[in-house]
Amino acid sequence: MRNACSTAILRILVGITCILIGVSACSKKETLLLRTAEYRTWEKTTPDILDYPIPGHEDKYRRIFISPEGYTPGITAKGGRTYYSFPAGTQIIKEILDPSWNGTDPPLMLTGMVKKPEDPRARGGWLWIVYVPKTGKEMVITEEFCITCHANANEPHPYGDKNRKNEFRDYVFFPPSVDSGPVKQDSSY
Numbered sequence: 555m556r557n558a559c560s561t562a563i564l565r566i567l568v569g570i571t572c573i574l575i576g577v578s579a580c581s582k583k584e585t586l587l588l589r590t591a592e593y594r595t596w597e598k599t600t601p602d603i604l605d606y607p608i609p610g611h612e613d614k615y616r617r618i619f620i621s622p623e624g625y626t627p628g629i630t631a632k633g634g635r636t637y638y639s640f641p642a643g644t645q646i647i648k649e650i651l652d653p654s655w656n657g658t659d660p661p662l663m664l665t666g667m668v669k670k671p672e673d674p675r676a677r678g679g680w681l682w683i684v685y686v687p688k689t690g691k692e693m694v695i696t697e698e699f700c701i702t703c704h705a706n707a708n709e710p711h712p713y714g715d716k717n718r719k720n721e722f723r724d725y726v727f728f729p730p731s732v733d734s735g736p737v738k739q740d741s742s743y
Contacts, residue, residue, distance in 0.1 A: 586692050588666045588685050593619045593647040599728040600714065603651070608713065610703050614662065615651040620644070620730055624669070627729060636721040638729050644669040646726065660687055665700075667725070677701040678725050701725065 596619040604616040624644035630637050645668050649661040664685040671679035675696050682700035685692040704725040710717050714728055723729050 586685070587668050587670075587681060587694070588647060588664065588683055588692055589621065589645055590647070590664065590685060590687075593621070593645070593664075596621050596647075597625065597730065599646070599726070599730050603655075605653070610699070611650060611665075613653055615653055615655055617649045617651065618728055619647045619649075621646075625730055627724065636719065638722060638724045638726065640669050640724050640726065642669050642671060663687065666692075667704075678705070680704075680725060 599618045599620050604618070607613045621644055623642075624640045624646065627644075628639040628641070630639070645666060647664050647666045650663045650665060651661055652659065664687065666681075666683040666685065668681040668683060669679060670676055670681050673681055675681055675694050677696075677698065678701050680701070682695040683692050684695060704727070707717065707725055707727040708722045710720055711727070717723065717727075
């Protein structure tokens with residue numbers, strides 16, 4: 555009788571433990587790579603809302619923010635060409651906005667670059683990430699789509715300042731120090 559009772563109690567405790575482990579696993583929040591809670595306090599890489607169509611973003615508007623780690627990328631010259639190198643940990647977050655954006659609507663999504671060259675999912679030293687604010691989910695893009703387009707930033711291209719000097723910009727179309735560093739934040743969004 556005593557063994558049967560002990561066995562029953564043990565089964566109950568094992569069952570409760572399994573339930574608690576399952577509940578704690580379900581409630582565990584996934585750690586995001588993008589620092590979405592703070593990016594709007596960062597400087598912008600360009601003062602303008604980008605409102606012209608580009609491959610990958612179609613006719614959506616874009617605003618680009620860069621984390622403090624990337625405010626002053628390493629810049630070197632080699633063979634007459636300038637090379638930018640953003641430090642590990644740099645984040646660039648691009649808000650994707652509806653063309654009818656009124657200045658207060660939340661972004662449709664965020665696309666991001668996280669400089670993490672040691673990560674096996676990195677392409678060109680960057681993780682390429684899509685974050686959907688409505689769901690709170692992010693996805694690392696491991697296909698070549700993002701980097702294929704951003705490789706164009708490393709040579710003359712038709713966007714922004716057009717990179718007429720043929721600088722290697724570490725896959726960033728609007729590096730903050732091309733002219734005078736990152737753009738100081740204003741209070742309007």
